[in-house]
Amino acid sequence: MVVFSFNSTYESTLADGRQAAPNSAMQAEAEYLHSLEDELQIEIERLSEHLPKIELSDTTGIARIQLSSHHDRNKVDPFERSRNRMSMLNSIIENWNAVQSKLADESISLDESYVARQRRINLESYRDHDSNVRYMSARSKNMWRRISDVVVEEREHTLAKKMKDDEAQIRRKLRENADKERLKMERQEKLREEQERISKNDLEMERLQKELLQLKQQEKERLAKEAEDKERLERERQAAAELAEEKRQLELKLRAEHERHQQLQLEQERRETERKEQEAEQKTQHIEQAQRDAQERATADRLEQERLQVEKAMLERQKEETRLKERLLHEQQLKQDRERLKEQAEYEQEQAAKPVQRPLSTTVASGVVLDEAKAEYDYYHQIILVLKSDVNAVVAADKQLKSYCSTAKRKIRPKLGQLTNSTQQILRVLDDLSRVLLEAQNTSEICYVWLLNFLCKSVVQQAETETTVSPQSAYPLGTLAMFITSKHPLLRELIMARIIKKCPYIIGYWCPIDTEQGRKRMGYRRIDEKWEDDAMYSERMAGIASVWGVMTQIGFSLKSGTRHPYPISHSWTFATRTLNIPTEALTNTHFTVVAAWWDLTSRRFLTAYGRVGERILETMSDSWTQSVSSKRYPAAARLRILGEQWKKTGVTGMERPVEP
Structure with a gap:
């Protein structure tokens, strides 16, 4: 320690002074020095009290480290905390040793300078000892006291400042x-x-991934379940639809059966209802008329003038209708006379020549046949022109007649689409159409003729479309046409005019088709400003010929007393005229029309004409088709096959399907 170093140095200095001074002076000085030494020792002991203070300060720092918060100690690893404490203690000890060494050096230097000064003072006191011993002793004492005070103060100040700086x-x-x-x-x-946050995030991410996998699995299971439910519902729906369809079919059958049993009763009820409605309507009209009469008295003059004008117009219309009717009757009479002459000529020709071979006639005969066919074509063409000018034009000019005809024709068109091979259905349609025509006849003769013409056009249009697809549909259509013609004689000329305009082959008429006029006369149709092709044209001609052939073979019972409007003799005329057409004028359409006529009319033709009819059919299927073998017409080949089947089986033509 610094204290022990300082005391030893001071004692050695005192020893040196005692040896150098005389005995008396040295004795006094020794006493003074001993007293000073005691004071210094007290001062040193007081100064040495700083050492515990410094140690206490270090101990307090160590204690502060030891007494740090429990929260801070828990944040550091125990081994790391121990290493930090040891490092801090070692640093404090090293700093304390350095400070103590420096203080010791400074104390030694101070002691040496003090001893040197004191030695000089002692020497000076020794020299002057004899002269002023008392004075020197007091002066030395004061000086030593001042020196001691200065040294003590300086040392205390230096040590305090140093320790304060070290402590800071x-x-x-x-x-x-x-x-x-x-x-x-x-x-x-x-x-x-x-x-911890990253760990928590990782745990949260892992949890989310697990939840996502669970959700995906649940979604997959849900979709699978929905697909299964959808498939099950679809199967159930299909099963329900099948059951509903079976139920509907059964209901339709039951309904049809019920309707078939109650149709007559419903028809009677309908007629009774119509009669009652007419009576009620008449009564209502009488009441309304009485009311109108009461209201129209103020305008009687004006209504009278309008009535006179209407009566005048009606008289003119009746005159026009009478003239048209007389003209049609006259033309019909001429036609009947011409047919009687032709039938007589055919009978004489049949009696004169037994075999009917190809060619049937000479060039002169072919010319006669062509002239007859042309005259008949012109006759029916003139009827079409009269209808356009005297009927259609009148109806188009009168709004009231036009409105009535438009309403009535909407009742006619759907009926033709309701035809079947059922006799009851044909009669039902016949009654509906006859009712419409009779109503029109009672309303206006012009409207009656206009509706007859519209019915003829509808029949031909139905033959062009439906019969082409299904030849057997010609039976109900031709039957209906002849039945309604038997009730309305004027319809005979009109329907034949419409059929011959579309298909002149049925009267044996032909003309060159290398001009537009020739194609129009032979019934060609324009589609998008172009003539239709030969295949479509031949199909239309076959459909019309099928219906026309059925019309010639319809039979009426003898009890009905109805004369056939268009008998089977017209089929004979068709066959003979067609066979007499020059070979170079024959086309595939001629054979198409004959084959269609063969399918539906040949059986009735053989029944009517017997052996002569057989010779006609043999000529058609053999020599007539052989005459155009070089042209390889498909219809000619088909007609030849029909003839071979007839010769092989003995049966020709289609059998008519009959439904109850």
């Missing part, structure tokens, strides 16, 4: 170390928190 430096270092420790702990705490 130590505290600063301790604070820096504490701050570093705190920052380090804060960084470690932040790192730990970041690791």
Whole structure:
């Protein structure tokens, strides 16, 4: 320690002074020095009290470290905390040793300068001892006291300042170390928190992934379940639809059966209802008429003038209708006379020549046949022109007649589409059409003729479309046409005019088709400003010929007393005229029309004409088709096959399907 070093140096200095001074002076001085030494020793002991203070200060710093918060100690690893404490203690001890060494050096230097000064003072006191011993003793005493006070004050001031600076430096270092420790702990705490956050995030991500997998699995199971439910519902729906369809079919059958049993009763009820409605309507009209008469008295003059004008117009219309009717009757009479002459000529020709071979006639005969066919074509063409000018034009000019005809024709068109091979259905349609025509006849003769013409056009149109697809549909259509013609004689000329305009082959008429006029006369149709092709044209001609052939073979019972409007003799005329057409004028359409006529009319033709009819059919299927073998017409080949089947089986033509 510094204290022990200072005392030993001081004692050696005193020993040197005692040896140099005389005995008396030295004795006095020794007493003074001993007293001073006691004072110095007291001062040294007082100064040495700073050492415990410094140690206490270090101990307090160590205790502060030891007494740091439990929260801070828990943040640092125990081994790391021990290493930090040892490092801080070693640093404090090293700093204390350095301070003590420096203080010791400074004390030694002070002691040496003090001893040197005191030695000089002692020497000077020794020289002047004899002269002024008392004075020197008091002066020396005061001087030593002042020197001692200065030294003590200086040493106390230096030691206090040094220890204060050291303590401040130590505290600063301790604070820096504490701050570093705190920052380090804060960084470690932040790192730990970041690791915990990352760990929590990882755990949360893992949990979310597990939940996502669970949701995907649940969604997959839900979709599978929905698909299964949808498939099950679809199967159930299909089963229900099948059951509903079976139920509907059964209901339709039951309904049809019920309707078939109650149709007559419903028809009677309908007629009774119509009669009652007419009576009620008449009564209502009488009442309304009485009311109108009461209201129209003020305008009687004006209504009278309008009535006179209407009567005048009606008289003119009746005159026009009478003239048209007389003209049609006259033309019909001429036609009947011409047919009687032709039938007589055919009978004479049949009696004169038994075999009917190809060619049937000479060039002169072919010319006669062509002239007859042309005259008949012109006759029916003239009827078409009269209808356009005297009927259609009149109806188009009168709004009231036009409105009535438009309403009535909507009742006619759907009926033709309701035809079947059922006799009851044909009669039902016949009654409906006859009712419409009779109503029109009672309303206006012009409207009656206009509706007859519209019915003829509808029949031909139905033959062009439906019969082409299904030849057997010609039976109900031809039957209906002849039945309604038997009730309305004027219909005979009109329907034949419409059929011959579309298909002149049925009267044996032909003309060159290398001009537009020739194609129009032979019934060609324009589609998109172009003539239709031969295949479509031949199909239309076959459909019309099928219906026309059925019309010639319809039979009426003898009890009905109805004369056939268009008998089977017209089929004979068709066959003979067609066979007499020049070979170079024959086309595939001629054979198509004959084959269609063969399918539906040949059986009735053989029944009517017997052996002569057989010779006609043999000529058609053999020599007539052979005459155009070089042209390889498909219809000619088909007609030849029909003839071979007839010869092989003995049966020709289609059998008519009959439904109840």
